[in-house]
Amino acid sequence: xxxxxxxxxxxxxxxxxxxxxxxxxxxxxxxxxxxxxxxxxxxxxxxxxxxxxxxxxxxxxxxxxxxxxxxxxxxxxxxxxxxxxxxxxxxxxxxxxxxxxxxxxxxxxxxxxxxxxxxxxxxxxxxxxxxxxxxxxxxxxxxxxxxxxxxxxxxxxxxxxxxxxxxxxxxxxxxxxxxxxxxxxxxxxxxxxxxxxxxxxxxxxxxxxxxxxxxxxxxxxxxxxxxxxxxxxxxxxxxxxxxxxxxxxxxxxxxxxxxxxxxxxxxxxxxxxxxxxxxxxxxxxxxxxxxxxxxxxxxxxxxxxxxxxxxxxxxxxxxxxxxxxxxxxxxxxxxxxxxxxxxxxxxxxxxxxxx
Amino acid sequence: xxxxxxxxxxxxxxxxxxxxxxxxxxxxxxxxxxxxxxxxxxxxxxxxxxxxxxxxxxxxxxxxxxxxxxxxxxxxxxxxxxxxxxxxxxxxxxxxxxxxxxxxxxxxxxxxxxxxxxxxxxxxxxxxxxxxxxxxxxxxxxxxxxxxxxxxxxxxxxxxxxxxxxxxxxxxxxxxxxxxxxxxxxxxxxxxxxxxxxxxxxxxxxxxxxxxxxxxxxxxxxxxxxxxxxxxxxxxxxxxxxxxxxxxxxxxxxxxxxxxxxxxxxxxxxxxxxxxxxxxxxxxxxxxxxxxxxxxxxxxxxxxxxxxxxxxxxxxxxxxxxxxxxxxxxxxxxxxxxxxxxxxxxxxxxxxxxxxxxxxxxxxxxxxxxxxxxxxxxxxxxxxxxxxxxxxxxxxxxxxxxxxxxxxxxxxxxxxxxxxxxxxxxxxxxxxxxxxxxxxxxxxxxxxxxxxxxxxxxxxxxxxxxxxxxxxxxxxxxxxxxxxxxxxxxxxxxxxxxxxxxxxxxxxxxxxxxxxxxxxxxxxxxxxxxxxxxxxxxxxxxxxxxxxxxxxxxxxxxxxxxxxxxxxxxxxxxxxxxxxxxxxxxxxxxxxxxxxxxxxxxxxxxx
Numbered sequence: 001x002x003x004x005x006x007x008x009x010x011x012x013x014x015x016x017x018x019x020x021x022x023x024x025x026x027x028x029x030x031x032x033x034x035x036x037x038x039x040x041x042x043x044x045x046x047x048x049x050x051x052x053x054x055x056x057x058x059x060x061x062x063x064x065x066x067x068x069x070x071x072x073x074x075x076x077x078x079x080x081x082x083x084x085x086x087x088x089x090x091x092x093x094x095x096x097x098x099x100x101x102x103x104x105x106x107x108x109x110x111x112x113x114x115x116x117x118x119x120x121x122x123x124x125x126x127x128x129x130x131x132x133x134x135x136x137x138x139x140x141x142x143x144x145x146x147x148x149x150x151x152x153x154x155x156x157x158x159x160x161x162x163x164x165x166x167x168x169x170x171x172x173x174x175x176x177x178x179x180x181x182x183x184x185x186x187x188x189x190x191x192x193x194x195x196x197x198x199x200x201x202x203x204x205x206x207x208x209x210x211x212x213x214x215x216x217x218x219x220x221x222x223x224x225x226x227x228x229x230x231x232x233x234x235x236x237x238x239x240x241x242x243x244x245x246x247x248x249x250x251x252x253x254x255x256x257x258x259x260x261x262x263x264x265x266x267x268x269x270x271x272x273x274x275x276x277x278x279x280x281x282x283x284x285x286x287x288x289x290x291x292x293x294x295x296x297x298x299x300x301x302x303x304x305x306x307x308x309x310x311x312x313x314x315x316x317x318x319x320x321x322x323x324x325x326x327x328x329x330x331x332x333x334x335x336x337x338x339x340x341x342x343x344x345x346x347x348x349x350x351x352x353x354x355x
Numbered sequence: 356x357x358x359x360x361x362x363x364x365x366x367x368x369x370x371x372x373x374x375x376x377x378x379x380x381x382x383x384x385x386x387x388x389x390x391x392x393x394x395x396x397x398x399x400x401x402x403x404x405x406x407x408x409x410x411x412x413x414x415x416x417x418x419x420x421x422x423x424x425x426x427x428x429x430x431x432x433x434x435x436x437x438x439x440x441x442x443x444x445x446x447x448x449x450x451x452x453x454x455x456x457x458x459x460x461x462x463x464x465x466x467x468x469x470x471x472x473x474x475x476x477x478x479x480x481x482x483x484x485x486x487x488x489x490x491x492x493x494x495x496x497x498x499x500x501x502x503x504x505x506x507x508x509x510x511x512x513x514x515x516x517x518x519x520x521x522x523x524x525x526x527x528x529x530x531x532x533x534x535x536x537x538x539x540x541x542x543x544x545x546x547x548x549x550x551x552x553x554x555x556x557x558x559x560x561x562x563x564x565x566x567x568x569x570x571x572x573x574x575x576x577x578x579x580x581x582x583x584x585x586x587x588x589x590x591x592x593x594x595x596x597x598x599x600x601x602x603x604x605x606x607x608x609x610x611x612x613x614x615x616x617x618x619x620x621x622x623x624x625x626x627x628x629x630x631x632x633x634x635x636x637x638x639x640x641x642x643x644x645x646x647x648x649x650x651x652x653x654x655x656x657x658x659x660x661x662x663x664x665x666x667x668x669x670x671x672x673x674x675x676x677x678x679x680x681x682x683x684x685x686x687x688x689x690x691x692x693x694x695x696x697x698x699x700x701x702x703x704x705x706x707x708x709x710x711x712x713x714x715x716x717x718x719x720x721x722x723x724x725x726x727x728x729x730x731x732x733x734x735x736x737x738x739x740x741x742x743x744x745x746x747x748x749x750x751x752x753x754x755x756x757x758x759x760x761x762x763x764x765x766x767x768x769x770x771x772x773x774x775x776x777x778x779x780x781x782x783x784x785x786x787x788x789x790x791x792x793x794x795x796x797x798x799x800x801x802x803x804x805x806x807x808x809x810x811x812x813x814x815x816x817x818x819x820x821x822x823x824x825x826x827x828x829x830x831x832x833x834x835x836x837x838x839x840x841x842x843x844x845x846x847x848x849x850x851x852x853x854x855x856x857x858x859x860x861x862x863x864x865x866x867x868x869x870x871x872x873x874x875x876x877x878x879x880x881x882x883x884x885x886x887x888x889x890x891x892x893x894x895x896x897x898x899x900x901x902x903x904x905x906x907x908x909x910x911x912x913x914x915x916x917x918x919x920x921x922x923x924x925x926x927x928x929x930x931x932x933x934x935x936x937x938x939x940x941x942x943x944x945x946x947x948x949x950x951x952x953x954x955x956x957x958x959x960x961x962x
Contacts, residue, residue, distance in 0.1 A: 003436050010884060017888065018895075021824040025901060028823075037749070040823065044750035047831065048758070055838065066846035069867045078781075085778045086849075093769040100736060100765045107743045108758050111679070112750065119680040119942035120745035128741070129688050129734065136733035140726045140772075147726075147776040148719050154778065155715035171540060171632050190628040191637045202630070202637075231712075234630050236534040236541075237645055239710065239785065243851025243864050246782040250711045252645050253533060254627025257712030282864045286785040286853045288527040290534060290541045291452040294856035 038113070045112035052105035056098075071244055072274060075281070075302070076261040079246030081150045088146055092139055158260035162226040165219065168201055169231075169238030169251040172292030174283060175200050178214040180317060185230075186210020193234065198322050201234075205319060215318040219283060219300045221263050222308045228260040239287035242300065244270075250287055263302040270302075394504075396496035397924040401503050402482035403816065406809070408503075408510060409474020410890055416465035417883050423458045423857070426450040428876025430858040444522070453542045455857040456525040460543065461517065463528025464551070468558055469513070471663040471801045473506050476562075476600070479666055479808050480569045480593045482816065486915035487587050489578025489932060491925045494571040498564045505561035509554045516550030524551035527855065529656065532625040532648050536617045537638075539631045548618070552611050559604045566597040566604075573597075578914070580934035584690075585951070587913050587938040588683060591690050592669025595697040596662050602701070603658040610651030617643070624648075646711050653704035660797045661700040664764075665693060667804020668735065671757040673938075674811050675739060677911045678754035679746030680947060682939035685738045692731035699728045709777040710784050718777045725775035732768050736761065747942075751909070752826035753811035759834045760803040766838075767796025770845065785855075788848020791841045799837040806830075806889070813893075814908050818921040819900030825892040829885055836882035840875050847871065912938050912950045 028036030074080045111117070166177040166185060179185045186209040192202035203210045221227050231240055233251035240259070241248050249259040271279045285296035303311065316324075395401060425434065426449075433448035444454035481499065485492055493499045516523040525543025526535040530551065538545040573594045577586070586594075616622040617640075625648045626640035676683040683689060706725045709718050739761050748754065770792040773779045783789065806829070813821050852865040859865045859872075907916040914934070918926050932952045940949040944960055 014888065014891070017825065017828065018891070021822045021828075021892075024824040025822060040827070041748075041750050044755060044827065045748075048750075051831075051834070058838075059842070062843055062846070066843065066871070070846055070849040071851060071864065082778055082782050085776070086773070086782075089773055089776065089779060093772055096733075097765065097769055100740065101762060103740050104743075104758065104761055104765070107740065107746075108748060108750075111743060111746045112748050114747065117747050118945070119747040121682065121942045121944075122684060122741070122745065123682040123939065124685045124687070129685050129738075132737040133730060133734055136730050140729055143772065143776060144723055144726050147722055147778045150778040151719060151722070152715065154781065155718070170630075190630050193630040193637060195632070195635060235632060236537070236629075237531055241785075241851065241853060243782075246851075248710050248781050248784055252712060253629050254641070255644060255646065255712060278863065280863055282862060284851075284853050284862070284864070288456070288531070288534065288855045290526075291456065293456075294452070294858055295861065297862065 041113050045109050048105050049109040052102065074246050075265050075270065076245035076247065076263055078154045078261045081153065082246040085146055085150050089143060092143060158228040159226045162228040162260055163222060164228050164230060166230045166232065167240055168234055169285065170234040171236065171290050172296045174217065174298040176216050176219050177201060180212025180214060182209060182212060184209045186213050203318060211319040212317050214315045216315060217298065219298060220308060220311055221300060221302045222305050223263055223266045223302055226260055226262045228258060231257045236289050237287050238285045238289050241284040241286035243284065244281050248286055266302045266304060394500060396500045398481045398485050398492050398496065398499060399922065401499055402478050404503050405474060405477030405481060408507065409470050409478060412465050412469040412474065412510065414890065416462050416470060417886060419458045419462040421880055421883050422450065423455055424876040424879045426455055426857050428873040430860055452857060453522060453525060457522045457543050459855060460525050460528055461523050466798065467528060467659065469510060472562065475663065475801060475805050476593065476596055476666050477506065477565060479670060480565065480597065482812060483589050483915065484569055484572050484593060486918060486926060487590055487913050488573060488576060488581055489914050489934065490572060490576040493568050494576060495568055499568050502561050502565035502568065505557050505564065509557035509561060512550055512554035512557060516547050516554065519546050521545040521547055523547040529652055532614055532617060532645055533629055536614060536625060537631065539634050552615055555611060556608060559608045562600050562604050566600040569593060569597040570601065578931045578934055585934055585937045588672040588689055589669040591693055592665045595693050596665045599658045599662050599697055599700055603655040606651055607655035610648055614648065649708050649711060653707045656707065657704040658700040661696055663797050663801045667760060667801045670804050670808040671760045674753045674757045674807050675742050676939050676941060677909050678749045678751055679743045680941050681742055681746040682941055684741035686937065686939060688734055689738055692734045695731040696728060699724060703728065706775050709780045722775065722777050726772060729772055736765055751810065752823060752830060753807045755830045756803045756807035756810065759830065760800050760807060763795050763800035763803060763837065767792055767800060771796060782851065783848055785853055786848040787844045787852050787854065790854055791844035791848060795841050813896065814903045815915055817897050818903050819896055820903060821892050821896040821900055825888055829889045832885040833882055836878050839878045840882065843871055843875065910948050912940060912948055914951060917950065917952055
């Protein structure tokens with residue numbers, strides 16, 4: 001009912017606008033085209049300056065409203081460098097923005113049509129053109145310089161003592177693997193993946209290196225310790241997005257990628273910093289990956305070294321979960337998957353195995 | 356129409372009676388309805404076909420955005436009437452995720468390719484090239500006709516894909532594989548993706564036929580005296596646009612053909628190490644590179660944004676000079692910067708791929724080349740500013756949109772400096788910052804260029820004016836609305852809020868913008884309604900608009916205004932006019948304007 005009502009109101013609005021518009025055309029014919037033109041020109045010229053002033057106030061107001069909502073201080077060293085770069089760019093582009101917008105609308109207002117004025121014939125001026133080729137070029141050189149300085153720092157090799165974690169994206173969730181005590185990830189092969197048998201990464205159990213690998217669904221990081229993420233995907237392209245750390249890297253099937261950073265604040269510290277007792281770092285998927293893309297969330301816990309050791313000790317390696325017959329691990333199933341497809345596919349894999 | 360009357364000089368006033376009826380007399384052959392309106396080879400009719408098809412697509416594409424904005428603004432509400440219209444796509448009155456992604460994908464595809472490429476270039480290249488360079492028609496009117504009909508076929512295929520059971524393509528307008536290659540991974544990658552590829556292939560054919568025609572027409576068919584440096588900037592812009600299209604669209608097609616092979620022929624160009632969760636099966640494909648597709652796609656994809664924006668720049672330059680009653684400032688610099696942008700357009704594609712695992716050194720090269728584009732862009736902006744400086748500005752609707760274009764181009768262009776810098780792109784990539792950036796700089800501002808062109812040349816197209824008041828309302832609401840929609844999105848992007856989510860309420864980091872999303876959605880709907888006002892104004896004015904009685908209503912220098920008010924096929928009834936000067940002698944030697952056809956007099960000052 002309300003929809004019909006809204007459509008009726010819209011139609012009415014249309015009709016009224018149309019009638020007024022038609023009438024204004026007749027009026028301008030009666031008034032004489034010249035007078036009508038001059039009047040319209042004045043109104044639009046005035047609106048130009050109004051738009052400029054209201055627009056500038058709007059820019060300020062919008063900034064006041066939302067500057068507190070953009071996640072606050074970056075929670076990693078790289079993130080802080082990125083924020084610094086952001087402010088440098090903001091300063092330079094901000095100056096250009098205000099100068100050019102003010103000139104544009106001010107000129108439009110000031111040089112609106114007048115009987116008295118004659119347009120100034122000014123086809124070119126090499127000096128001026130040189131100035132506004134060289135100045136932007138210098139400004140951009142500065143930006144490129146700073147940008148690449150930080151870029152190479154951020155994308156450079158991870159420190160030797162960096163903790164390694166393997167991140168794997170799948171439709172629609174994240175799997176994290178820690179190498180265990182030996183510090184080496186066991187070999188894996190995607191054809192071995194079997195969610196029903198609790199081998200979500202296709203780990204090759206014959207490789208002894210794999211026996212102590214931890215496979216978990218929450219990412220635990222240690223404060224002030226560099227971490228190197230080795231990023232994989234099981235199916236389509238995903239993207240590891242860590243907004244608070246200002247980091248991001250695609251997860252590409254068949255082509256592992258890496259990124260490293262150093263978390264600066266534990267989750268507990270962030271709870272205090274943000275005054276939000278429910279605060280959690282989140283890992284989001286930032287590359288369109290299908291119907292569940294927007295639900296592809298994982299929690300990242302940044303903890304102290306002691307807490308990390310404690311947490312790690314409590315985890316049972318994936319290998320032990322699978323082969324501990326006394327305590328069979330519950331089958332992990334994908335939340336987006338229906339039970340029927342699981343059994344069907346189990347049968348299918350059995351058939352394949354028989355062949 | 357008595358075309359003889361118009362032979363006696365360009366400023367002659369023709370009575371409205373003469374201006375109306377019958378463009379037939381100039382023709383040597385009889386035209387039927389089919390040859391005149393359907394399979395027409397007249398560039399002016401093909402232009403009208405392009406713009407009307409483009410408008411249909413723009414309304415559909417806009418409507419899609421209204422639907423998904425409804426979801427984004429009100430994620431927790433249900434709209435039962437949606438289910439009445441859309442059936443299973445809006446089960447229980449809620450837009451389903453598959454449908455949401457289909458909407459965003461098709462919104463992008465339709466607006467980028469079918470409206471802002473086909474609709475914009477197709478319309479104005481067809482209309483202005485022959486009329487402004489002084490040619491009777493395109494180099495090959497027949498290929499030109501085919502160009503439209505391939506566009507039409509492409510449109511039909513894409514339109515059909517909206518109605519198939521598994522829905523249209525839904526992997527984003529960039530159709531990255533593996534998502535777009537695997538029907539089991541994504542509903543829209545079933546038949547919908549095949550339709551998409553076929554539709555785009557037809558579109559590429561259309562674009563090539565058109566582009567080759569535009570290039571050969573501009574190079575070969577200029578009238579006597581029309582040297583390249585006397586061309587209006589519209590023609591230069593359309594020329595570079597056509598070159599970009601001809602060189603880059605085939606690369607997209609090759610990428611899509613490989614994708615088709617991966618989908619149906621069992622090849623592994625883009626596929627490797629894939630395990631599908633929905634079927635619990637590992638695929639046999641190994642050794643492919645999903646990133647290869649992104650290189651092929653963006654090799655078109657980036658020039659594509661210049662294919663969209665260059666014609667708008669050309670239209671704006673011309674309209675700005677005419678309505679400031681001043682020559683465009685720095686004509687050669689304007690041409691040079693168009694050229695520089697066209698060259699750089701091919702050297703920056705990988706800035707879309709900074710976070711794909713691209714070699715950081717390679718990334719740094721692309722940072723440098725990308726930020727270089729800001730230099731010619733800055734030159735253009737400053738030249739536009741100087742063009743209106745000390746002018747005598749008439750705020751016709753076209754001029755308003757030209758000014759709006761410059762404002763939006765500045766706002767959107769500057770945020771490009773953020774995203775082109777790989778360091779910042781790490782954080783901002785695929786967030787709302789990107790949405791804000793490209794919607795302002797290539798979406799809305801290209802639309803402003805298009806509106807600017809439509810309002811300016813409508814009198815030439817149809818011999819009537821559009822209604823001014825409706826045009827003013829259209830302009831102000833659209834300009835204010837565009838800023839209200841996209842400006843706050845930058846803040847969402849700075850917070851890292853990812854694109855292509857249909858509901859943020861499950862996220863602690865991104866759910867603080869619920870009110871803002873609702874506000875943006877409301878404004879988007881108002882702005883969409885006002886575009887309908889424009890469409891109404893357009894069609895109403897074709898039939899009922901105020902008639903044009905003066906041959907050169909804007910007092911412009913270019914050749915199209917020397918043709919009759921309603922030119923027939925062949926454009927000029929007698930000889931094609933000869934050109935003696937550049938297109939921008941406005942306000943020279945105390946004269947308001949000097950048309951290109953006027954010989955240079957002995958006592959004229961040099962510029």
